[in-house]
Amino acid sequence: MKFGGSLCVLNVGGRRFSFSSELMKDFPLSRLSRLQRCVSETEVLEVCDDYDRDRNEFFFDRHSEAFSFIMLYVQYGKLRFVPHMCELSFYNEMLYWGLESSHLQVCCQRRLDDRMSDDSFHFCPEEEARSPEPRSRWLERMRRTFEEPTSSVAAQILASVSVLFVLVSMVLLCASTLPDWKAAESSGEQHRIIEAVCIGWFTAECIVRFIVSRDKCEFVRRPLNIIDLLAISPYYISVTMTILTGENSQLQRAGVTLRVLRIMRIFWVIKLARHFLGLQTLGLTLRRCYREMVMLLVFICVAMAIFSALAQLLEHGLDLEAGNQDYASIPAACWWVIISMTTVGYGDMYPITVPGRVLGGLCVVSGIVLLALPITFIYHSFVQCYHELKIRSARCSRSLSADFIN
Secondary structure (H helix, E strand, O other), X not given: OOOOOOEEEEEEOOEEEEEEHHHHHOOOOHHHHHHHOOOOHHHHHHHOOEEEOOOOEEEEOOOHHXXXXXXXXXXXXXXXXXXXXXHHHHHHHHHHHOOOHHHEOHHHHHHHHHHHHHHOOOOOOOOOOOOOOHHHHHHHHHHHHHHOOOOOHHHHHHHHHHHHHHHHHHHHHHHOOOHHHHHOHHHHHHHHHXXXXXXXXXXXXXXXXXXXXXXXXXXXXXXXXXXXXHHHHHHHHHHHHHHHHOOOOHHHHHOHHHHHHXXXXXXXXXXXXXXXXXXXXXXXXXXHOHHHHHHHHHHHHHHHHHHHHHHHHHHHHOOOOOOOHHHOOHHHHHHHHHHHHOOXXXXXXXXXXXXXXXHHHHHHHHHHHHHHHHHHHHHHHHHHHHHHHHHHHHHHHHHHHHHHHO
């Protein structure tokens, strides 16, 4: 398109930006470069919201401050988030102008990845919102009922029933290890019936959630869904093994495999993370602070290698015959180092020589310092995650109250 003059004016949210026509040809923003390829005013209006031919002004109904930061990227090559603006909203502006997340600075990319993974947002800036079909609305309602416990009254009732089944299954799992419980045959039969009912509920819930999910592949990859599978599958494996091997077979009498499968049902406790804010905060904090967790493990491993080698030398290596046999090897000394650094101190092994005790004191002090450094960042992330989830839960509760009143 031949513009009305050599100067083009972009009006973004009421704020004007002036560019020369030659500069527009090589502009790094794909939406603006598309203006040069337009051959009619109709095509221009497909790219922008309005066009004034007299003033050669293109109007875009977008966030003006976000576009200012994007222009700073065009000028200096560094793109960061607008202060006090939602990362997801700014990312939506980036997609509109033709930028990707790879154009952001590394720190901002990390913030964006965390927000997108938490909220599961999908951006389609070029598409207009379409009203869902009746069947889609019904599936979305079912999905929210099973996935979001605070989305409706029915969701809260369903979550309460699920929590009740989890608690019942945990009580039965703990009670089944009691000697008196094992001796009573009638109690064992009732236990199997109640356990089958609980497993049936969990299985039906998992199948329904899989059917109404938006993305089946994403559903399978979610950690909580994997935990559900790990909690349900041992029951069916143990039942299948019992049917195939019989009640009185050698494998059944040994029972090692079945006991391992049975104790794996303790994963049911993690299912409570769907319904309790504290467990969700813990999981979100661990996911966001995995770098700090890795750094913490590196600190511990380095200190363990140094202090265990020195402890083995001072307690046993200098006198192989009369030395402390608890420190006969470096791997054995590693146990003492990890217990000392975490200030647990079981007392099962301890240094007896003066140099060894001095080394033990240094090990304890260094453990306190090294463990405290990354924990500060983890604590602040935990507080931030708690406030985010609390605000989100409050919004859902207000929506639930409005639905209940209506």
